[in-house]
Amino acid sequence: MSKTVPRDQRGSWLLASPWVLILALFWVYPFAYALVLSFADFDIFAGTWRWVGLANFAEVVSSSDFWTAVWHTIVFTVGTVPITTALAILLALALNRRLWGRALFRAGFFVPTLTATVVIALVFMQLYSQGGYLYRLADFIGLPVPERGFLLTESTALLAVMVMDIWVSIGYYALLFLAGLQTIPSELVEDAMMHGASAWQRFWAITWPYLRPTLLYAVVINLIKSFQIFTEIFVMTQGGPLGSTTTAVYHVYVAGFERFRLGYASAAAFLIFAMIAVFALVQFRLLSFGRGAEE
């Protein structure tokens, strides 16, 4: 680090100060607290702490419930992220065309995301139940419907929540992709069309490079959110039936707030965080491969 910072590089900290301040004031302490908590046995009623070192982590790692929850979370993430992304891209491409009522479509597809998760969950609960409209629709199409409704049957509950999540998210990600698509200069497209490039060729040569940064961002964000799925489970299935929809964060919640084991919950949360970090890093590398150095 040189003593004299070049003129055009000065004031960087000042530029970054809003985040630095918020971070220092509101996030550092809670994080440190949570971190310390994960190494302790905290009795919330007596208000006493007991240092237990790695015991919490050991307990989390050896808990089959934890790994089952993690597995469910992975299934959920792997099941929703690619599908949501693919459908959202298609939707964005469709919405990018000059169609009649384009604004209406864009708003319409985005509305699910605007509605409170709790309410969506409740509505879907009714639709998924034995006799609910989605249930009847599935039956009508000829899909094998479980006797008790989708959310109350072990084999279909998680799937049902996943479908709901995809439904809610598509519009949101489509919007992100749309913004990316709209940065494509029209001359490029006109040029390509004049040269007789097919739609497929146009997509890969022109659209894809502009879509890529947004895609990267969208996938990583979706991944992080999916890994932390909680509210829907909390409202719709409470982790059941027979624990088939217990996800990682739900497991943390139950441990911390229903069993009062905040130390264990903290340790589990940090392990989950580590997993998210690894997943996200892998995705990041995969998708940014080939691009110029970003940082």
Add this chain to the structure above:
Amino acid sequence: MSQGEHRRRTRGDWIVTAALSVILIGMLFPLLWMVVGSVSPHYDAAWSNPLAKDAAWSNYSDLFRAMPFGHYLWNSAVVAVVVTIGNVLLCFPVGYALARRRFWGRGALHWSAVVVLMVPPYVLIVPMFALIRQLGWYDTLGAITIPALVHPLGVLLVKSAVSSVPIEIEEAARLDGAGPWRIVYQIVMPLCRPTLAVLAVQIFWLTWNSFLFPFILTSDKARTLPVALAMFRGYQGVDRPHLFAAATLATIPVLLVFLFFQRQIIAGLTAGAVKR
């Protein structure tokens, strides 16, 4: 995929329109359910005909009588607007610094944003609660506004957006003698208008629908809509009609915000802001 170019609508366009319409109806159905259910006169049933004679439109006025719903609406609105504007203004310099500048601690700041995003918030609520109490901010709008003024998501979004802006424009401005702040706000930010719009909508939505921290950090004075919605889940069963009515009311402002910003995106682009 071109804008501003007037070409005839192709047959492909009509097919796509038809397909989209069908999908749209499918997508909106659950919400229609919600709106229809909001005027149900029965305590728990959700199916009703809004045009029927006994449609309980009074469910909406009930909301305002039973609880200070207007107050909660106001709280949500104030918090969402302030946080959104705050993020739009404050995330830009940060994102710019992270994208363009080399300085000590840059990596750490970037990763801190990623970390904050990734840790399940449940373990943070206990110390957050203690912290807010200590600052004397419990049950104040400040408690849920100020810590949210710079959202890590915003920082990351701006950073990636700024990275894809060509550097020549900035160089030119710098040679003209523009200082960093001018560059950020007058040159880079306008170039990132779509991102700005996306950022605004995203932050607004996140804030409007945010539940956990507002729930833990407020009581009835600074309560926001999502927390108020939770109150409709009674001891036994859910008061669906009123909940759906409240949810419908809670969705409309966000929808309006979105519609408004949608126009901004189009306006910004067709004005040639991104022409190279």
Add this chain to the structure above:
Amino acid sequence: MTTNPKLLLRTILRALLLAVPVLLAMTVGCGKKHEQIDSEGRRVIHFWQFWTDPRVKTVVVNAVEEFEKENPLYKVEITDLTWDNGYQKLVAAFAAGEVPDLVELGSDWIAEFADRGALLQLDQECEKMKDKYVGWPPAIWDSNCYALPWYVATRVFFQNDDLAALIMGHTRPHPITWARLLEYAKDSRLSRPKAWGFGVNAAEPHRLYKRFLPFLWAAGGDVLTEDQTACAMETEAGRQALQFIVNLSEGQYVEKQAALDDAFIQGKLLFHFSGDWLYEKLKSSGTSTKYSAFPMPYPAPGQGTQAGFAGGEYLAIPRKAAEPVAAINLARTLLSAKNIFNLCIATGAATPANMEVASNSYFFDDSVRDVFIYQLNEAHSPPAHPRWLEMEDVIEKGVEKALYEKARVEDVLHEMCEGINKILADYEKEKKK
């Protein structure tokens, strides 16, 4: 070495920025918590409760205002906890070292809080109230009383009179037995999906076990042994009870409680176990379904009891409360006959915690409420044990397996007892530490 003043300033600023969180952290631990004296010099009592439904909240607020009028030196600050997430806030506050003066706790939480030394012993107050109030078992832990009953509830069985007339030829089968119940519920004249014999609870935490336990108790069994040292379900009573629910639930309408209630209101279920809220819903829905209510069935003619399930909401005072004496006074006001009566009307409760109130004609002149009050006398509560919630989970998972996976009843009971005995053993081990 030339010191660049700008660099120095920058370094100082950076150091300050990093020091801020540290300083903040140090102060958080020792600062004062919530307000003890309000702006008008009155002492503040913090009351945390769950009744957020506006109709019911009004009753609570009125009772609180009554207290404030009689005690002008005090001001009560009510914190609302939602039924779904309320416990999160409770735990967050306790963990942050902040406790209310009076708190509402569910019946199954008291033993746990009491065992961890979080609650004040209220033996004297309980003694005073013993004769006038009901619902004491969940409030007692380790021979001491820790909470006062505020709202008690039980479940009875509802019958669709029209379907009953069709199937049984009459509508008053009292006393009904398990065998008869099975017979009627499986009658082929019930045309699915328009009508079902019985509504079975789907996997719903904190609800499913309430279906199994009453039958266990009615057959003379119990969850734990008298001294609470071992699981007592692997008995003939346990087997009978579990087998009965499995038989009863086969091929019946499975759903969550709220949906089952709806189905009953729409006249689709012949029999359904539910609480007083269903009665309120039936009345307010204006449904044309004709119904009656009956106490729980006997296992067999002349055998067993009509045991039902009892639970409720209680008022407790944390040990670290700042104003325990004032809290007790506030509790007394909330628990007065008048306020309990108002609470019952607002919540639609059919079983007041205060027995004097129960003698009001509002309760015993009503054919349905009357049944509830009778049932409450025959009802049992789950064992008051600090680890009850974990045991409840084991029981629910077991019942789920028996109902949905068609597992053998004996195997399920064995598994449940294994789980419960392990929990008990862990608990004993922890106590020794």
